[in-house]
Amino acid sequence: MTLYLVDGAHRATEAPDRPVLDIRGLTKVYGQGEATVHALRGVSLSIAAGDYVAIMGSSGSGKSTLMNILGCLDVPSAGTYRLDGVDVSRLDDARLALVRNRRIGFVFQSFNLIPRTSAVANVELPLAYAGVKPAERRRRALAALDMVGLAGRADHEPNQLSGGQQQRVAVARALVTEPALILADEPTGNLDSRSTEEVLAILDQLHAAGRTIVMITHETDVAARARRLVTLFDGRITTDVRQGGAR
Template sequence: MSATTSTPPIIGLDGVRKTYRTGSLEFEALRGIDTAIREGEYVAVVGPSGSGKSTLMNILGCLDNPTAGSYLLAGEDVSTMSEAQLAEVRNRRIGFVFQQFNLLAGLPAWRNVELPLVYAGLPRQERRERAVAALERVGLADRTAHRPGELSGGQQQRVAVARALVAEPAIILADEPTGNLDSRSTADVLDLLDGLHDAGRTIVLITHEHDVAGRASRNLVIDDGRIVSDTPTARAGVPA
């Protein structure tokens, strides 16, 4: 699905700044971020280590608060949300995929995938059915009972993608999701993200790799806490 200019943004940032303070020392990680991401877009945030892209991802995921500026999520000011509302946003409206997988080693794949549904209070049988269905979507129907240590890196990341999908969130935030993968597994995970985008999911991908960013339809290049470029990619011309 391609976003259109008539669609209101699902993410809107206006003058977003983030300053970290340690004693008398200050570090400004974000220096005034202005951007909008529309429903159904696939956007890559690209930049070197220390550029501010992970700080931006934490703010987008409601894991951290901006020091100044505003963040509107589907038109709602995130700063006005209670802790309970923010927890619900993180659990139901945003799906997270991290570089380190963040899987629990002692649990089989389906139990790892069901965790967002546990926090949402769904019945056990429904949780299992939805977790297994999510694993089937990422090509792991035959690995539902395998623990993370019994899976390859690429398979573990697919479990993480299934966990991000299981609550049917509006937005997928992927922070360096291919950073620990070989080239074959990287291609598999990026193919999964392509498919999710083509099905209408909004995806924000954080990466320092320009070839990975090229799979998105739009690149936001960030450096020294500022957006220095906002351009469509070749994929933007591919009908979804």
């Protein structure tokens, strides 16, 4: 099952078996001469629909650079990147912004919620950018909040919510466009142990429901919840293994 954009809306449609995310020979080079930095050195990775992948690596390993490219926040120096069948490697800024809004659901460490704005309005934002009508935006946002167990907090502003609840609002916002890929960057980095467990339990449920999740983390216990672990070192993938409980 793959999500396609049809008449301005994402709809689940039976499709040929193909990766949701497929990168081949990806390189990223910053600077010139003696200041040249090779952040990625020929990275290749394929992720199937419904997979749950954790990407780990020490500082300078290239994981942040890879995250930015996967999220269409940056472009590679060489190589190809296909997201849900679309080659995004050479798209211009306007088209990259469209892909980010419609095909990727982001969950950030710092939540990135708008202050003094209700939870439901925060969740509606990607739909507003996509031009979805207000009534439909509200319906879909409330449904997404219900999925993360916060239907009763729809009118609460971020400062009225715990850190774990704010991150769950961020997860709802990531889900509301029915993206092909959920990209979570250190999603538990600012949470206590209880809130961490709440957020990871939701990611587990989303994986069980068939969502495709890629999570960047430096925490081994968080990475252990994923079904596949990819490790980067010096701009290259050094390990790519299935973990316990893999489907």
